[in-house]
Amino acid sequence: MNEFAAQHPILVVALPKIIVVLFVLLTALAYLTWFERKVVAHIQARWGPYRVGPHGLLQPLADGVKFLFKEDVTPAGADKFAYFLAPFLALALAITSIAVIPFGPKEITIFGQATPLAITNLNIGLLILFAITSMSVYGVALAGWSSNSKYPLLGGLRSSAQMVSYELALTVSVVGVILMAGTFNLSEIVNAQQGFHWGFLPRWNLVNWPFPQVLGFLLFFTSAVAETNRAPFDLAEAESELVAGFHTEYASFKFAMFFMAEYSSMITVSCLATILFFGGWLSPFPQTPFWAWTHYIPTVVFGVAGLALIIHGVRYRTAFGRVVLPAMGLALCVLAFLCSRGGVIEIIQGPFWFLLKIAIFLFIYVWVRGTLPRFRYDQLMGFGWKVLLPLSILNVVITSLAIVWTGR
Amino acid sequence: MTPQIAVFIVLASVAVAGAVSLILQREPIHSALSLITVMVALAGLYLLLGAEFVAAVQIIVYGGAIMVLFVFTIMLLNAGLEERTNVSRMAHFVGVPLAIVFLIEVAYGIGRATMHMAPPVASPVSTRDLSNLLFREYVFPFELTSFLILIALLGALVLARREDSN
Numbered sequence A: 001m002n003e004f005a006a007q008h009p010i011l012v013v014a015l016p017k018i019i020v021v022l023f024v025l026l027t028a029l030a031y032l033t034w035f036e037r038k039v040v041a042h043i044q045a046r047w048g049p050y051r052v053g054p055h056g057l058l059q060p061l062a063d064g065v066k067f068l069f070k071e072d073v074t075p076a077g078a079d080k081f082a083y084f085l086a087p088f089l090a091l092a093l094a095i096t097s098i099a100v101i102p103f104g105p106k107e108i109t110i111f112g113q114a115t116p117l118a119i120t121n122l123n124i125g126l127l128i129l130f131a132i133t134s135m136s137v138y139g140v141a142l143a144g145w146s147s148n149s150k151y152p153l154l155g156g157l158r159s160s161a162q163m164v165s166y167e168l169a170l171t172v173s174v175v176g177v178i179l180m181a182g183t184f185n186l187s188e189i190v191n192a193q194q195g196f197h198w199g200f201l202p203r204w205n206l207v208n209w210p211f212p213q214v215l216g217f218l219l220f221f222t223s224a225v226a227e228t229n230r231a232p233f234d235l236a237e238a239e240s241e242l243v244a245g246f247h248t249e250y251a252s253f254k255f256a257m258f259f260m261a262e263y264s265s266m267i268t269v270s271c272l273a274t275i276l277f278f279g280g281w282l283s284p285f286p287q288t289p290f291w292a293w294t295h296y297i298p299t300v301v302f303g304v305a306g307l308a309l310i311i312h313g314v315r316y317r318t319a320f321g322r323v324v325l326p327a328m329g330l331a332l333c334v335l336a337f338l339c340s341r342g343g344v345i346e347i348i349q350g351p352f353w354f355l356l357k358i359a360i361f362l363f364i365y366v367w368v369r370g371t372l373p374r375f376r377y378d379q380l381m382g383f384g385w386k387v388l389l390p391l392s393i394l395n396v397v398i399t400s401l402a403i404v405w406t407g408r
Numbered sequence B: 001m002t003p004q005i006a007v008f009i010v011l012a013s014v015a016v017a018g019a020v021s022l023i024l025q026r027e028p029i030h031s032a033l034s035l036i037t038v039m040v041a042l043a044g045l046y047l048l049l050g051a052e053f054v055a056a057v058q059i060i061v062y063g064g065a066i067m068v069l070f071v072f073t074i075m076l077l078n079a080g081l082e083e084r085t086n087v088s089r090m091a092h093f094v095g096v097p098l099a100i101v102f103l104i105e106v107a108y109g110i111g112r113a114t115m116h117m118a119p120p121v122a123s124p125v126s127t128r129d130l131s132n133l134l135f136r137e138y139v140f141p142f143e144l145t146s147f148l149i150l151i152a153l154l155g156a157l158v159l160a161r162r163e164d165s166n
Helices: A004-008 A008-043 A059-069 A080-100 A126-135 A137-146 A150-173 A175-179 A186-191 A216-227 A252-277 A289-313 A321-339 A344-371 A375-405 B003-024 B028-048 B052-077 B089-114 B125-138 B139-163
Strands: A102-110 A113-117
Touching: A004 A126, A008 A080, A008 A252, A008 A344, A059 A126, A059 A252, A080 A126, A080 A137, A080 A252, A102 A186, A102 A321, A102 B139, A126 A137, A126 A150, A126 A186, A126 B052, A137 A252, A137 B028, A137 B052, A150 A175, A150 A216, A150 A289, A150 A375, A150 B052, A175 A186, A175 A375, A175 B003, A186 A252, A186 A289, A216 A252, A216 A344, A216 A375, A216 B125, A289 A321, A289 A344, A344 B028, B028 B052, B052 B125
Parallel strands: none
Antiparallel strands: A102 A113
């Protein structure tokens, strides 16, 4: 098997990695919709999905089945080719961008082939992400134009103008990080953030010398939210003005593809924010013997969550829930036990902290959507061009000066 | 046939097919989409030659920024179907033969110049080397070019403003 792997590294190493990442990503997308509905519901003092499965856990499955069996209509006078192309383009580009995200530091070995914990490790990883972002405008623009309907056209026009404007601020806001790391390679950017100030403050780019990228991070996250067309920048689908914006005329699975594209870009942006400003997979605690106990944090988190799920599950309303919830809790407890074993405990550190940081960012995404009102269109353009862009250029200038000043 | 040549043939035919379809399409948006295909295929060719940075910038600038502007303008103006006229007699008798002769000449010239050349070795050019060249050796032409673009931008702005005030 090892010989076969050496001869066909693409077949044995790359293909399984792609399949695993794609499977995890698509599952995460489905449950992100559940997560968003739950969190927004609780912000608004509602329950959210509750009927399909215990705590609505099967709701994504039900939604998926529903999307598949709905009638797929094409509006009269639509441009057939572009109408079909738009959702494919949106989803394909959004999913492709996950390929350059590194998930952990350790190389894993599959049949004697060492390979990084990412689908690819590119020298221009960050640039590829921006290239994909710059292309993803077409999905929205074409969908709006090809539907042959006024609201989608307005939505498409709005969002292409918005995405082009905010792409500038997005790109310029990370230049500070690139200057400090000296590379476009995402894993090297993370590795450049290793170490601690005064023994406890992590040298993440957010608080790293010579110039902490706090401003850079705020600019990046704001323009990234706008770039993914999420509230409070979701003018492309402002339902109070444009029915549903660019995807008004889409039904069935083509509509679902736009949705999956949106959630997929949310995940990518969260990954990117983590990697660029929050040290990626690096633990927030120093790697000294005094802090060795922090290696058991994954175990404690999974264990407590599992136990809570079991205790809550055995008293659940429905019989189905009384079976499923404790089973999930048990699985979490087993995972917690595995995470405390030697060998696994080192490998789990990177992915655990990475996924935890991503989860926090996804929560912020939903939190922002649940609390902030939508921008007016002229405010949106004014904010992008007159506030975000000058500030991000200022950030670049100050960072470069600081780097030259300290001579690093 | 090495994988590189196979990839080259695929990308090159996509680029040529895109360019032909750019001219033949009657719907302006379809022409723009064909042009985007050409740009992306070209980026792939750059990548094949080891120029990672140039490939990424090709997609960001041409595939993304400039073509989005094209698509945006077409959508905003709602340009209709292109009208076809019969080819004028001049083009028919002089233009087409001249174009064919020109194509043959170019193909012959390229073929003769590269026949005895060793195929270029695709060695990745690091972004660091590229930026060292741009910002050390060629910093003056580089800055001059950006200045030129700035002047063009300001000029366009002034022209647009003048029309507005009338």
